[in-house]
Amino acid sequence: MTTLLRARASRLASVLLFGLVGLGCSAEASFDDLADEDAAVRGEALGDDGVEPMQGGETFLIQLEGLCSTHFLQGKTEGRLAHFDGVTPVDAYVDQRESMAVATSQLKAILDAYCLGDNACYVYTYSNGGAVISRTLSLYDTDWNILYVLNTASNEGGSELGGTGWLGEKLGSCTLSGHVGPADHRPGWNHNDTGGTSIYQIGGYDGWWYSSILLPKKHDGAVSFHSAAGLSKPMAASSLCQSKSLYWDGHEVAWSCEGYPLDHMGMKMKGLCELGGCE
Amino acid sequence: MSRARTLAVVASLSLGSVLVASLFREPSPKRLGALAHLSKTSATASIGAGKEAIAALPAPPLATASSASEAASPSATNDPLSVYLAQSVYPPTSRPLRAEQDDLIHPDRRYDPLRQAASEPRVTFLLTADRLFVTGDEETTVTLEVWRGEAPAAVQITRAEAFVEGAQGEPDAPPSRLDFAEDGLGYACRFSPARLIHGDDAAFVSVRVSFTGDGSLSETSRIRFQVTPPSAVPARFSGQFRDRIEDGSLVVEAGIDVEKAGRYAIDANLWGKDDRPVAWARFKGALTVQDAWVPLVFFGKAIRDAEPSLPLRLGELRGARLAEGKDPDLEAMAPYAPPYEVTLASLTELSEEPWESPKKRAMIRMLSAAEASPGAPRLSSISLR
Numbered sequence: 223m224t225t226l227l228r229a230r231a232s233r234l235a236s237v238l239l240f241g242l243v244g245l246g247c248s249a250e251a252s253f254d255d256l257a258d259e260d261a262a263v264r265g266e267a268l269g270d271d272g273v274e275p276m277q278g279g280e281t282f283l284i285q286l287e288g289l290c291s292t293h294f295l296q297g298k299t300e301g302r303l304a305h306f307d308g309v310t311p312v313d314a315y316v317d318q319r320e321s322m323a324v325a326t327s328q329l330k331a332i333l334d335a336y337c338l339g340d341n342a343c344y345v346y347t348y349s350n351g352g353a354v355i356s357r358t359l360s361l362y363d364t365d366w367n368i369l370y371v372l373n374t375a376s377n378e379g380g381s382e383l384g385g386t387g388w389l390g391e392k393l394g395s396c397t398l399s400g401h402v403g404p405a406d407h408r409p410g411w412n413h414n415d416t417g418g419t420s421i422y423q424i425g426g427y428d429g430w431w432y433s434s435i436l437l438p439k440k441h442d443g444a445v446s447f448h449s450a451a452g453l454s455k456p457m458a459a460s461s462l463c464q465s466k467s468l469y470w471d472g473h474e475v476a477w478s479c480e481g482y483p484l485d486h487m488g489m490k491m492k493g494l495c496e497l498g499g500c501e
Numbered sequence: 502m503s504r505a506r507t508l509a510v511v512a513s514l515s516l517g518s519v520l521v522a523s524l525f526r527e528p529s530p531k532r533l534g535a536l537a538h539l540s541k542t543s544a545t546a547s548i549g550a551g552k553e554a555i556a557a558l559p560a561p562p563l564a565t566a567s568s569a570s571e572a573a574s575p576s577a578t579n580d581p582l583s584v585y586l587a588q589s590v591y592p593p594t595s596r597p598l599r600a601e602q603d604d605l606i607h608p609d610r611r612y613d614p615l616r617q618a619a620s621e622p623r624v625t626f627l628l629t630a631d632r633l634f635v636t637g638d639e640e641t642t643v644t645l646e647v648w649r650g651e652a653p654a655a656v657q658i659t660r661a662e663a664f665v666e667g668a669q670g671e672p673d674a675p676p677s678r679l680d681f682a683e684d685g686l687g688y689a690c691r692f693s694p695a696r697l698i699h700g701d702d703a704a705f706v707s708v709r710v711s712f713t714g715d716g717s718l719s720e721t722s723r724i725r726f727q728v729t730p731p732s733a734v735p736a737r738f739s740g741q742f743r744d745r746i747e748d749g750s751l752v753v754e755a756g757i758d759v760e761k762a763g764r765y766a767i768d769a770n771l772w773g774k775d776d777r778p779v780a781w782a783r784f785k786g787a788l789t790v791q792d793a794w795v796p797l798v799f800f801g802k803a804i805r806d807a808e809p810s811l812p813l814r815l816g817e818l819r820g821a822r823l824a825e826g827k828d829p830d831l832e833a834m835a836p837y838a839p840p841y842e843v844t845l846a847s848l849t850e851l852s853e854e855p856w857e858s859p860k861k862r863a864m865i866r867m868l869s870a871a872e873a874s875p876g877a878p879r880l881s882s883i884s885l886r
Contacts, residue, residue: 281871283878307876323830342867344878361766361823361831363785365860369871370581372880382614397669401725404612408604409633410727412768415783418593418860420584422882435617455603456612466885467601472593474584474882497878 279340281369283499284332286314288349288377288490290396297348299487304499309344312336318350319396322410325354330362337366345371346497348490349444350398352376352423353407359417371421372476372497375442375489378413379449379456380404382436404449404456413454416472424476424493425450425462426484444486451475577884582868584882589864590855594785595750595800597807598770598778605770605781608819609633609836613724621718624649628710628722634821634833635694635706637731643679643708643724646687649715653686656714661690665697666705666725674699679708695730703729703829729833735761735822736788738837742815743794744844749801749852751845753782753815754794761832762789767820769797771843773809780804784820795820801851811848815841 283304285294293315294301303311316328337343345368347355352373359368384403430443437446439458447459452473463479482492494500579587591597598605609632618624626647635641647654658681667673677697681688694706706728711721729735741756753769765788771779780803784795797815804813819836845851871877 281877304878306878308874309877321828323828326830327825342871363764367863367867369867370585370880380612400670404614405629405633405724408612409608409610412605412608412766412783414596414602414605414781415593415766415785418589418864420581420588422880436614454601456614463883463885465601467599469885470604471596472588474579475885476880476882477578479883497880499878 279342279367281309282336282341282343283309283311284314284336284343284345285311285494286316286329286345286347286351286355288318288347288351288375289399289402290319292317292319294348297490299490301348301490302494302500304346304494304497306497306499316351316354318354318398320398322354322357322398322401322406325398326358326361329354329358330364333358333366333368334364337368338364339367342367342369344369346494347371347373347376348493349375349486350377350402352378352421353380353402356413356416356421357411359419360411360413360415363417366417366419368417368419371416371419372493373421373423373450373452374493375426375445375486376423376450376452377402377445378407378452378470379445380407381445381449382438382456383444408456413452413473414471416470419472420474421452421472422474422476423450423452423462424478424489424496425481426486426489426492427481428483428485428488430485440481442481442484442486442489447481450481578881579884580872581880581882582865582872585864585868589861591800591803592798592856592858595780595782595798595803597803598781600778602778602781605768606778606817608768608817611724616720616722618718618720620720621649621714621716624654624714624718624720626712626720626722628708628724630708630724630726633727634831635726635728636833636835637729637734638693638695639835640691640693641726642689642691643681643710644687644689645681645710645712647712647714654714654718655683656688656712656718658688658710658712660711660721661708663692663694663697663706663708666707670705670707676709679710681710694726694728698728698730701730701732702827703727703733703824703832705829727829727831727833729831733832734834735759735763735832736765736820736834738818738820738834739793740837740839742841746845746850747798749854751799751801751804751813751843751851753797753799753841753843755797755815755818755837755841756793757788757795759788759790759792761822763787764823764825765795765820766823767795767797767818767834769818770816771799771804771809772814772816772840773807774812774814775810777807777809779807779809779813800856802853802855805848805851805853809848811845813843813845815843 287294287297291297294313314332316325318325355371356378380403426442427440429441439460440447448456451462452470453468454470461479462475462481611633613629615625615627628645630641630643647656661679661681662676663679664672664676679690681690698704706726707723709723713719736757736759739756744753767784770781773779780799782797782799820834821831824830824832
């Protein structure tokens with residue numbers, strides 16, 4: 223298995239890169255007092271002279287696919303790399319066909335390659351990619367420079383369709399599709415330890431008709447709101463916005479409480495477009 | 502989708518919303534009563550340990566968000582820097598513990614979903630167990646409950662087996678038979694999954710149960726465990742504890758006998774005298790066989806903000822070693838149950854200051870720069886209460 227992981231990690235060499243403009247994070251700014259006032263912190267961060275205090279690094283957007291995929295552009299739903307000035311998109315080669323262990327290990331290798339030192343990263347995940355980034359941040363203590371994670375249609379809390387065969391039939395059949403349910407993902411790791419990274423969520427509610435038999439309340443056909451929103455236990459939720467105490471630590475809802483009138487496949491690019499990265 | 506499954510789905514839909522609603526309702530007192538009854542009973546397994554008391558089982562998994570808990574139409578939004586500043590008042594590995602955090606307070610709890618029988622759409626069933634991770638010779642309890650509509654249904658378990666997963670999740674060796682015992686309103690079996698494992702690595706063990714019942718009811722379902730056999734257990738809690746104040750935080754050190762060096766994650770919760778949750782902490786780092794203590798740093802402000810009654814006690818101590826390159830990649834330690842009472846005499850010994858670190862300063866710089874960059878992604882989050 224070790225050999226297998228190494229071979230797969232070597233695929234990182236084929237990661238796609240577009241444009242190289244830096245954001246960086248290495249300068250010695252002085253913060254003698256981390257003021258409670260946001261404004262004071264912001265002003266100090268930018269420096270009195272208004273000059274950005276970081277030089278030299280690059281900023282990447284890691285795009286991570288979901289279940290039964292090996293990379294973002296290959297998933298069952300069409301994917302595209304986002305376009306932001308100064309941000310280089312990375313099509314993350316992470317094998318989510320076999321096991322969470324393999325996927326976690328491969329994502330760690332990607333974060334090691336792009337998000338250390340003077341570099342900074344955004345991470346965008348789709349579907350089970352939300353579970354993979356959560357597990358990776360929880361198990362490793364590496365000092366990655368991740369600005370934030372945005373999950374769309376996240377399966378971090380597990381899908382009630384996991385193990386029924388329906389997920390595989392809809393999203394692609396693979397061994398892992400039988401092991402992505404709430405009983406696999408929720409007790410599988412400490413979701414509250416995000417390594418200090420903020421994780422944002424969006425979800426869809428145009429569920430496939432037959433999925434309503436198994437998925438509680440609002441869902442996108444593959445995952446329910448309790449998973450898409452980052453709630454710390456499965457519940458029948460009609461809104462992504464719940465009491466703040468019901469979320470895993472470090473998890474937030476982006477843009478919309480109602481979610482989007484899209485099914486699971488339609489959600490794949492939604493977050494990138496909301497960020498302004500679709501052309 | 503296969504034709505058979507499609508037919509089953511279409512048939513199930515003909516029952517309409519009543520059935521759908523029944524799947525996702527609040528657990529009925531009758532169901533909870535059934536679980537409580539099961540928890541007091543015993544069962545045997547052919548590879549199990551015989552007639553011992555079955556541990557308390559998890560409650561049915563699904564709750565409904567109350568209207569009060571759904572934050573209606575929050576109007577304010579936050580940018581990523583504001584969110585980070587709010588979140589980083591506490592460090593990533595020690596934060597307040599809330600009563601709602603079932604996942605931390607009951608870390609063993611599984612959330613196997615209620616299933617609808619494809620062969621008989623009015624029938625629902627729950628195949629579950631009392632934990633996901635099984636360590637050493639620990640036993641686990643597997644339960645099956647079946648309902649026809651609202652009423653518990655009797656079934657015949659035609660086949661029940663456990664096996665170590667091999668390629669594609671199929672049995673690596675001939676499965677071992679499990680004997681479920683009828684008890685109360687359901688069926689239960691207690692066994693030690695590690696006895697199936699012949700190697701020295703952690704493994705996935707599956708339990709597969711087939712049952713039949715009135716009408717055309719005929720189902721097979723499966724659940725899975727992550728099992729660390731005795732030879733793979735990486736470390737053990739010694740049962741010794743000590744604590745001190747360091748930099749305004751409470752450091753509880755747990756004694757540990759490390760057999761395998763490596764990267765560990767060790768978690769624990771802190772409780773007040775009145776059993777109110779206070780804070781959680783996590784050690785995440787390398788341990789060697791020379792290490793005799795593992796520090797759990799409970800952040801001062803996280804404790805102060807909870808305003809707990811003293812003495813504090815440590816609970817839910819558990820941990821695992823990351824076995825990189827293996828699958829499963831976690832070797833679990835046996836949880837340590839007895840509580841440890843912390844010697845802290847006064848909350849004033851703890852700092853009320855927010856978390857501060859070079860990493861936090863670097864993150865603020867990065868997020869500030871990103872915010873100032875005109876071409877960067879634009880994200881705003883909902884301000885929840």
